[in-house]
Amino acid sequence: MRGSVFKRCQCRDANGKRVKSCRKPHGSWSYTVDAGHAPASGKRRQITRGGFKTKGDAEEALTAELAKLNAGTWTDDKGTTVGAWLDQWLTELVAADRAVKTVTNYRTHVRDCWKPQLGHMLLREVRRGHIERVLAALAAPLDADRPSGNIGRRITRRSPATVESYRKTIRAALAAALRRELIAVNPALGRIDAIPRPATSTDDEPVMWEPEDTARFLEHVLPDRLSALYELAAYAGLRRAELCGLRWSDIDSEDTPGLTVRLTNIAVTRKEVTPEQARCPICGAEHVGRLLKPPKSRAGRRWVPLAAPALAALARHRVAQQAERDLFGVDYDDHDLVFCRPDGTPLRPDRVTVEFEQHVRACGLPVIRLHDTRHGACSLMLAGGVPIEVVQMILGHAGPEVTRRIYKHMLRRETAKQVEKASKLLTRHRPKRKAS
Structure with missing residues (x-):
């Protein structure tokens, strides 16, 4: 690896050639270094840097550049900002x-x-x-x-x-x-x-519904045409996008009660997607504000078991949807979606959230997000003794450590119950004592 320094100025000799060793106090110093051959093209690379006030500054920069080359840490950003x-x-x-x-x-x-x-x-x-x-x-x-944020909160x-x-x-x-x-x-x-x-304070723990709160909410929304959506959120712990993208073909037969998450429906704006991305994979049209796409992670593409109440809700929902299909006739835009608009087109996920919050307030329950119903589903599985590794796969987390981090408050509660149950194996053999 070799390099040299030189001075740039406009001085010329009597023959009009540039003076290479001008001693006047003007101009600037530069260095050039041979960086070897480019791996792709095989061409020789010579790098030049200029703008140094003195020869010493240029030599110092050249030395640093040569040191990088010798150590194998030299890179060329091609002047990219x-x-x-x-x-x-x-x-x-x-x-x-x-x-x-x-x-x-x-x-x-x-x-x-x-x-x-x-x-x-x-x-x-x-x-x-x-x-x-x-x-x-x-x-x-x-x-x-x-100024306040786009949802009206000031932080x-x-x-x-x-x-x-x-x-x-x-x-x-x-x-x-x-x-x-x-x-x-x-x-x-x-x-x-x-x-x-x-x-690390416990004040940041999420607001959660007790099982009786969830049951009260599900009874309240029973007349709603999307009541089965809330049932699946409560029992299966599906995300909003997964609920809005679920298809009938993704639901298993009665022999293996469950579903496979293969498609999601997310809320987007036109600025966020290209025309190719916006095209619906089912009908080829563009659904403004909605984007049907596969789950973004491998963990998101998973099988989820369905409890009997969720299956019963889906059966009722299918009958009601068939009535809507008959009403629209040839105008029904069939996307095979379990939860859709009355004409068969995809739901707007944001609208689902708005309607959920309206139902929560009408119930008089503590306000939670639709996404927080996953916490309740997780709590039910943990209380039922489902191993954390299985809960992780059902919820679609990347690994058990993610589930433990998100639901550590639930794990404390269930662990305390299990320890109390285990302790009774010993305390039942001890005599009862009166409190002093």
Whole structure:
């Protein structure tokens, strides 16, 4: 590996040729280095960097560059800025058909944070300190005059999970740059001190319904045309997108009461999807605000057992749906969906959430999200003695550790009951004593 330094100025000799060793105090110094041959093309690579005020500065930079080459950590970012790379990375994600909501979150973080803060920098110049400073600003208390969010809530500061999500975005983008050998290391990896650690207080435990609350809700919604949807949410723990994308062909025969999650229906805007993505896999048309697609993870594509009450609710629902089908006749737009609009077209998932919240308030129950009914389903399975590994597969988590983290409060409750039951094996042999 060889390199040299030279001075750039406009001085010329009597023959009009550029003076190579001008001693006048003007111009700038540069260096050039032989970086070997490009692996793809086999062509020789010569890298030139300029703008140094003195010869010593250029020689120091050249030495550092040669050290990287000798150590095998040298990369060429081709003068790419962080902003340009983030734009290219997002485009590649869309082309690779990554999950729509994932790309939307990445795009939001890039637009609101990473491009404004680091977009002007070259990729090779980004250091861990730059990432730390941006995340520290995100974790700081918010200005009281800040406009409210899109759902009307005002927050005083972002949660650790929110700040971590911004870090995950830049980490994923730089990981892709690392794979393309545009950078030598990913400065967003590892523990970042600027991200506050999540609080461990029990005050953050989710609001949960007791079994009698869930039973009361299910009786209240019995007259609703989507009552079977709420039954499946309560007994099977399906996500909203999975409920809205369930098809009759995904439900097993009576010999094996269960269903297989193969399709989801998520809420989207037109800006979030390409025309190709928006096309319905069943009818080929575009359903505004809805996107039918397979589950984004392998764990999401799973078999889920169905309890007898859920099967009975589905049987009632099928009879009612057949009446709607007969009413619409040839105008019925059959998508084979279990839960759909009266004309057969897919439901709007956001509307399902609105109707669920209206029913909850009408019942006078503690307000929870539709997604929180999964907690109740998990609690029932744990209380019934279903192993945590099986619960994980039914709920579609990536692994048992995810289930343990999300439902640790339920595990404490069920563990306490089991320990109390086990302790009776000993205490029943001891004499009863009066309390002092």
